[in-house]
Amino acid sequence: MLENILSVRDVSFRYAASPVLTEVSFDANRGDYIGLVGPNGSGKSTLIRAVLGLVAVPGRNIRLFGIPVADFRDWKKIGYLPQRLGQFNPQFPATLQEIVSLGMLSTKPAFPKRRRAGERQAVMQALDLLGIADLRKKMIGELSGGQQQRAFIARALVSSPELLILDEPTTALDPDTRERFYELLDALNRSQKTTIILITHDIGSIGRYANRLLYLDKRVVFYGGFDEFCHSPEMSSYFGDYSQHIICHRHDHEERELGDL
Amino acid sequence: MEISDLLSYGFMQRAIIAGSLIACACSVLGLFLVLRRLSLIGDGLSHVAFGSVALSMLLQAHTLLVTIPVVLLASVGIFRLTQKTRLYGDAAIGIVSSFGIAGGVLIASMAGGFNIDLFSYLFGNILAVSSQEVVISCVLCFIVLATVAFFFLDLFAITFDEETASTSGVRTEAITMLLVLLTGITVVLAMKVVGIMLISALLIVPAAAALQVARSFLRAILLSAAFGVSSVIAGIVLSFFLNLPAGATIVLVNLFIFALAASIRLLRKDA
Numbered sequence: 001m002l003e004n005i006l007s008v009r010d011v012s013f014r015y016a017a018s019p020v021l022t023e024v025s026f027d028a029n030r031g032d033y034i035g036l037v038g039p040n041g042s043g044k045s046t047l048i049r050a051v052l053g054l055v056a057v058p059g060r061n062i063r064l065f066g067i068p069v070a071d072f073r074d075w076k077k078i079g080y081l082p083q084r085l086g087q088f089n090p091q092f093p094a095t096l097q098e099i100v101s102l103g104m105l106s107t108k109p110a111f112p113k114r115r116r117a118g119e120r121q122a123v124m125q126a127l128d129l130l131g132i133a134d135l136r137k138k139m140i141g142e143l144s145g146g147q148q149q150r151a152f153i154a155r156a157l158v159s160s161p162e163l164l165i166l167d168e169p170t171t172a173l174d175p176d177t178r179e180r181f182y183e184l185l186d187a188l189n190r191s192q193k194t195t196i197i198l199i200t201h202d203i204g205s206i207g208r209y210a211n212r213l214l215y216l217d218k219r220v221v222f223y224g225g226f227d228e229f230c231h232s233p234e235m236s237s238y239f240g241d242y243s244q245h246i247i248c249h250r251h252d253h254e255e256r257e258l259g260d261l
Numbered sequence: 262m263e264i265s266d267l268l269s270y271g272f273m274q275r276a277i278i279a280g281s282l283i284a285c286a287c288s289v290l291g292l293f294l295v296l297r298r299l300s301l302i303g304d305g306l307s308h309v310a311f312g313s314v315a316l317s318m319l320l321q322a323h324t325l326l327v328t329i330p331v332v333l334l335a336s337v338g339i340f341r342l343t344q345k346t347r348l349y350g351d352a353a354i355g356i357v358s359s360f361g362i363a364g365g366v367l368i369a370s371m372a373g374g375f376n377i378d379l380f381s382y383l384f385g386n387i388l389a390v391s392s393q394e395v396v397i398s399c400v401l402c403f404i405v406l407a408t409v410a411f412f413f414l415d416l417f418a419i420t421f422d423e424e425t426a427s428t429s430g431v432r433t434e435a436i437t438m439l440l441v442l443l444t445g446i447t448v449v450l451a452m453k454v455v456g457i458m459l460i461s462a463l464l465i466v467p468a469a470a471a472l473q474v475a476r477s478f479l480r481a482i483l484l485s486a487a488f489g490v491s492s493v494i495a496g497i498v499l500s501f502f503l504n505l506p507a508g509a510t511i512v513l514v515n516l517f518i519f520a521l522a523a524s525i526r527l528l529r530k531d532a
Contacts, residue, residue: 052428075430082424092296092421093472093481102418105429139476155425 003030005163005195006051009061013046020046021057022219030162031193033185035206035226038216044199045083045167047216051197052080052165064163075106079161081152083168083199090141096151097136100126103158126158129184131177145172153181160192167199182209207248267501276387276507279395280454280493282402284511286447287460288467288489289409292482293440295468296420298350302339302441303461305354306448309335309361311457314382315368324382325397328449335361336445340438385456385508387497398450405443412436417478454493455508463489466515473522488518 006028013021020043028034038044049055051062053069060068065077100123127133130150140148149172156164164185170178186209188194200206207213207226215222215229221238222229229235230248267273287303294300310328317327335357342353369379381389390398409416415436418426427433444464451460467489468481475481496511503510 049424054424054427073430075428078428080425080428082422088422089296091472093475094417094421094478095476098417098478099421102414102421102425102429105414105418105426105431108414137476 004028004063005030005032005065006197007063007066008047008051011047011050011057011059011061013043013050013055013057019218021050024216024220026214026220026223028163028195028197030195031189032212033189033196033210034198034212034214035203035210036197036199036214036216037201037203037206038221042217044216048165048167048197048199052078076159077162078106079103079156079159079164081156081166081169083171088140092141094140095136096132096138096140096143096147097123097127099140099151100136100154100158103155107159122158122160123154126154129157130154131180146174146177149173150177150181157188161194163195163197164188165197168201169198170200170202170205178205182206185209264498267498272388272390273497273501275390275392275395276497277494279390279398280387280497280511281490282399283447283450283454284463284467284489284493285486286402286405286443287451287463288471288485289406289482290440290444290447291464291468291489292471292485293416293420294444295465295472297440299354299441300465301351301354301461302444303448303451303464305339305358305361306332306335306445307452307457307460308358308365310449310452310460311382312361312363312365312368314452314457315365315372315379318378319368319372325394325449328452329446332445332449333442336441337438340441344434381456382452383457384506385452385454385459387454387493387507387511388501390453394453398453401446401450405447408439408443412439416440455511459508459512462512462515463493466512466519467492470515470519470522473519473526488515488522492518 004027008027009025011021011024012019024043024047036044036047046055050057051064051069053072056070060070062069064072065074067074101119103126104119104122124133124136127136130153132147132150132154135143135147140151143151149169153166153169156166170181173181182205185196185198189196189209196210198206198210203213207229211225213222213224213226213229214220215235222232222235224232226248268277291300291303294302310332313328313331314324316331317324320327339350339353339357342348342356343350346353348356415426415431418429418431419433419436423433447464448460451463455463468485470488471481471485475484492515493511496514497507499505499514500507500510
């Protein structure tokens with residue numbers, strides 16, 4: 001039986017008079033890998049922030065692991081990488097290892113938050129996974145954009161979350177690292193049944209890995225499998241045949257390239 | 262006279278014990294404040310402290326009994342203004358600060374004008390600290406430092422990024438409020454050390470110096486505390502030998518340490 005991890009029902013939100021989300025509904029079950037896509041200003045980040053309780057939406061229509069988000073306290077189940085973390089203060093006096101260790105905060109009891117046995121090992125594993133273990137003593141502000149992004153991804157992964165939410169995580173990554181990152185997420189999703197929601201503009205790449213595509217434009221335009229998206233007449237009429245073909249063709253092309261390897 | 266002779270004086274022992282603890286609390290909190298761009302909160306709260314010292318003189322009450330609750334209320338006021346209105350922290354600090362100064366001047370004039378006691382709070386008089394004030398300062402500083410140690414990881418997390426801290430289960434509003442309240446207590450204690458006019462130096466400069474040379478967050482905290490404490494001890498000793506006002510000398514030693522730390526950073530960059 002499918003275990004519901006996230007349930008969003010008829011969620012609407014507006015900033016002043018401008019609607020940002022209109023009656024958005026979707027579910028995520030354990031092991032789902034959802035690509036959340038849509039144009040700029042379509043409400044993707046707002047939706048994610050509402051899911052995490054960072055934006056208060058009226059009602060109790062968002063449930064994490066069956067619990068209304070306002071009452072949810074089991075944060076160790078969640079790993080989150082916000083989009084704007086790249087705008088942190090570059091003079092901040094912390095090492096990469098200290099920043100990644102912050103990801104373990106949710107695994108500690110409320111009081112007192114002391115270092116626990118095995119924590120260092122978990123941090124080292126996350127650093128190894130992202131290929132940045134040798135940089136652990138470096139100051140976070142001294143790293144390149146791509147290395148910083150890997151550090152923040154490591155921080156989101158370090159507590160082995162059951163639900164991983166990543167807001168445009170691949171923006172600062174070079175193509176090789178980006179590919180390895182997608183493969184890492186794919187492995188996590190398959191081996192640990194980690195539920196993943198990944199915001200991206202890279203529909204072609206995400207289509208190769210995600211089992212569901214959520215196309216948002218203030219409302220849910222499409223929610224389903226990638227193949228379904230590519231063969232949907234509604235999507236053809238929404239995007240136009242050409243745009244749909246470009247997205248889906250790129251996906252086919254990349255799949256063929258992978259098959260040739 | 263040698264330093265050992267100097268330390269045999271009771272007033273000097275009291276000044277160094279109280280001053281070191283207060284400087285430690287100031288510089289530890291200062292690092293969080295500087296990184297959260299709340300550096301000027303010390304200035305704002307010290308202006309409120311000025312008003313409440315004037316009020317305590319008008320009421321002929323013990324200074325700490327009046328200033329601590331008033332400054333804590335002002336701390337909550339700054340926090341609420343930034344949360345409930347669309348004001349940035351500096352604007353909220355400016356509002357509360359001007360209210361404190363205006364209130365202080367009005368109350369002082371009602372009490373018959375400025376007197377020597379009020380001036381001693383404006384510019385500090387650590388050498389005149391009483392045994393009772395030393396005990397109160399030690400207890401309050403211990404509470405402040407113990408609270409910071411207890412909530413260190415939460416404070417670290419919200420200082421780096423509030424949003425991810427929130428999704429790690431940190432109660433960001435409560436921890437920010439705690440930081441502001443602890444700052445309020447520390448500002449009241451620091452009035453005696455450097456005076457109302459120079460409190461923000463004790464909060465900002467050791468932290469700013471530590472940020473020049475620290476290579477991790479933990480080291481930044483420890484260095485900030487070390488710079489703050491050593492500036493107070495050196496400032497008190499120097500002021501005694503050179504017959505200078507202690508508060509101003511402490512601040513100048515702080516600035517010297519900052520210049521040294523900034524030079525080390527520049528030399529490291531060139532190397």
